[in-house]
Amino acid sequence: MDSNAVQTLKSPVPSPLASNKQEFLGQKYCSVVVTFDEALVVVNDLVLAKRGRYLSQPEILIMRGAWHNREFVEIAENSDYSVNYLQRGVATRLWDILTKTIGNGKQVSKKNVRNFLEQVAQEHYAQPAPAEEKNSSVKNVIHILGGKPPNISNFYGRTRELSYLKKLITKQRCVSLVGGAGIGKTALAAKLIQEISVESKPKFDSIIWKSVAHGPLLQDLVAELLELIRPLEPTLDSPKFTQAMISALIKQMQLRRCLLVLDESDSLFETNNLEQQLEYKLFFRRLIEEMDQTCLLLTNRVFPDDFEDLIIAGRPIQDLKIKGLDTDAAMQLLFDQGLNDPEKCNELIKTYYGNPLELKTVVTRIHHFFGGSTKKFFENKTTLFSSQFQAMLDKAFSYLLSENQRQIMIYVAQELALNSKPILFTSLLNGLNQKEEISLSTSDLITALEGLEKQSLIETIKDPASEEISFTLQPIVKKYIRKNTPGLVHTSNAAEALAIAS
Numbered sequence: 423m424d425s426n427a428v429q430t431l432k433s434p435v436p437s438p439l440a441s442n443k444q445e446f447l448g449q450k451y452c453s454v455v456v457t458f459d460e461a462l463v464v465v466n467d468l469v470l471a472k473r474g475r476y477l478s479q480p481e482i483l484i485m486r487g488a489w490h491n492r493e494f495v496e497i498a499e500n501s502d503y504s505v506n507y508l509q510r511g512v513a514t515r516l517w518d519i520l521t522k523t524i525g526n527g528k529q530v531s532k533k534n535v536r537n538f539l540e541q542v543a544q545e546h547y548a549q550p551a552p553a554e555e556k557n558s559s560v561k562n563v564i565h566i567l568g569g570k571p572p573n574i575s576n577f578y579g580r581t582r583e584l585s586y587l588k589k590l591i592t593k594q595r596c597v598s599l600v601g602g603a604g605i606g607k608t609a610l611a612a613k614l615i616q617e618i619s620v621e622s623k624p625k626f627d628s629i630i631w632k633s634v635a636h637g638p639l640l641q642d643l644v645a646e647l648l649e650l651i652r653p654l655e656p657t658l659d660s661p662k663f664t665q666a667m668i669s670a671l672i673k674q675m676q677l678r679r680c681l682l683v684l685d686e687s688d689s690l691f692e693t694n695n696l697e698q699q700l701e702y703k704l705f706f707r708r709l710i711e712e713m714d715q716t717c718l719l720l721t722n723r724v725f726p727d728d729f730e731d732l733i734i735a736g737r738p739i740q741d742l743k744i745k746g747l748d749t750d751a752a753m754q755l756l757f758d759q760g761l762n763d764p765e766k767c768n769e770l771i772k773t774y775y776g777n778p779l780e781l782k783t784v785v786t787r788i789h790h791f792f793g794g795s796t797k798k799f800f801e802n803k804t805t806l807f808s809s810q811f812q813a814m815l816d817k818a819f820s821y822l823l824s825e826n827q828r829q830i831m832i833y834v835a836q837e838l839a840l841n842s843k844p845i846l847f848t849s850l851l852n853g854l855n856q857k858e859e860i861s862l863s864t865s866d867l868i869t870a871l872e873g874l875e876k877q878s879l880i881e882t883i884k885d886p887a888s889e890e891i892s893f894t895l896q897p898i899v900k901k902y903i904r905k906n907t908p909g910l911v912h913t914s915n916a917a918e919a920l921a922i923a924s
């Protein structure tokens with residue numbers, strides 16, 4: 423810690439910074455230690471808000487030198503820049519930016535910059551809990567760092583999910599939005615951050631949006647996050663080893679109230695790379711255990727098994743299952759896409775279970791092939807699915823599902839083709855066991871069904887009176903199985919039965 427940097431602030435408020443409480447003549451004093459790095463985090467956010475960019479490396483170098491009372495010659499000595507460039511090319515502009523950002527009507531210079539930095543950092547860190555925030559200079563400054571969330575200008579419904587989610591992200595350290603392809607997880611996360619970033623009393627002071635669909639190596643992801651959250655600094659200071667980098671990241675995050683969105687994070691938990699999966703498991707565990715003001719928001723098609731273990735161990739993690747849009751919202755979406763027959767739209771919403779991607783996909787095809795007429799489309803009625811949904815099912819049936827699960831899916835599709843009623847648990851167990859090639863115990867069936875529910879492949883319906891559960895499939899899943907039956911099933915009569923359905 424920088425011993426020159428100690429400032430004492432009388433404050434009854436516990437600070438997130440290292441603080442030293444002393445009992446003195448019956449009074450409690452809280453010494454807030456402000457280091458250059460901590461002050462830099464605050465001032466960098468303010469500069470970003472004012473100038474639309476972070477401070478540059480040479481600017482930070484000069485500020486750090488000025489903080490330690492160094493001459494320009496000394497500052498330049500240990501850097502890649504000349505004295506002339508730093509003093510004449512960078513410093514003049516820097517003092518001007520700082521005067522406008524933190525000067526409070528006074529001129530900021532090399533001599534007094536440290537006082538301004540300390541003052542602004544103390545104001546920031548000594549402020550009360552968010553609910554009581556009043557006079558902070560960084561109040562309501564909330565930036566979305568990292569990637570750009572998708573455009574959500576045409577967003578419908580989800581009011582209940584949004585209000586529940588807003589509570590969850592303040593209570594939990596990790597929240598996972600879970601649901602099948604195209605159900606609207608990413609759009610919901612984007613809508614959430616759009617809304618919380620304009621709240622009058624924001625719960626977070628920074629938001630990071632990162633898509634991790636490409637399954638980055640942990641070290642690369644941590645390096646990227648560090649770069650985003652930490653002001654640009656000479657790379658000399660950056661730790662080289664992953665665990666040290668994670669520690670540095672956590673340290674930075676502890677200084678902030680940060681919402682870290684990792685969109686499409688299934689790839690991080692996939693078991694085809696065990697070493698990477700274990701690294702990520704430990705990384706998430708550290709984040710969840712060591713950050714007390716930050717929340718991790720993930721979008722997943724399948725809730726990670728690794729998190730189930732952490733939940734059992736009492737860690738603050740929660741999943742939120744995302745279902746299709748409600749009828750009103752889905753109807754609005756279809757009308758905005760140019761359809762206008764409420765009855766036919768209702769039928770589409772039921773067929774696609776309110777999945778916004780599937781609805782959009784079918785509307786595009788109705789426009790392209792049937793001139794936008796739902797009437798003509800229904801004369802040639804068929805069930806279509808998007809390429810994303812097809813890819814999700816291909817992946818599930820090619821390697822994610824166990825043999826038992828595949829057999830269950832095929833059996834349910836067969837039964838629904840013959841009799842469209844959902845199937846009760848006991849009928850499912852008996853029916854499956856009557857098949858020659860299948861022998862399933864009750865526990866085998868429960869385990870298999872739990873896995874299918876987790877992957878949003880099977881739908882459960884609870885009878886309100888008896889509370890008994892029965893199972894069914896979304897029409898698009900049923901259609902997929904029917905289309906691919908020869909490759910999925912070992913008996914020939916199943917294919918025949920399924921051919922009836924479409």
Ligand SMILES: Nc1ncnc2c1ncn2[C@@H]1O[C@H](COP(=O)(O)OP(=O)(O)OP(=O)(O)O)[C@@H](O)[C@H]1O
Pocket residue numbers: 576577578579580601602603604605606607608609610686721723747755778779782810
């Ligand atoms: N509430 C909504 N209102 C309008 N459109 C929506 C809504 N939710 C999602 N969409 C649209 O549906 C499509 C799919 O949404 P999104 O990408 O969020 O799905 P996802 O669940 O993240 O899918 P994936 O599992 O493939 O990542 C997008 O075009 C999105 O704009």
Ligand SMILES: [Mg+2]
Pocket residue numbers: 607608609685686721
């Ligand atoms: Mg998504």
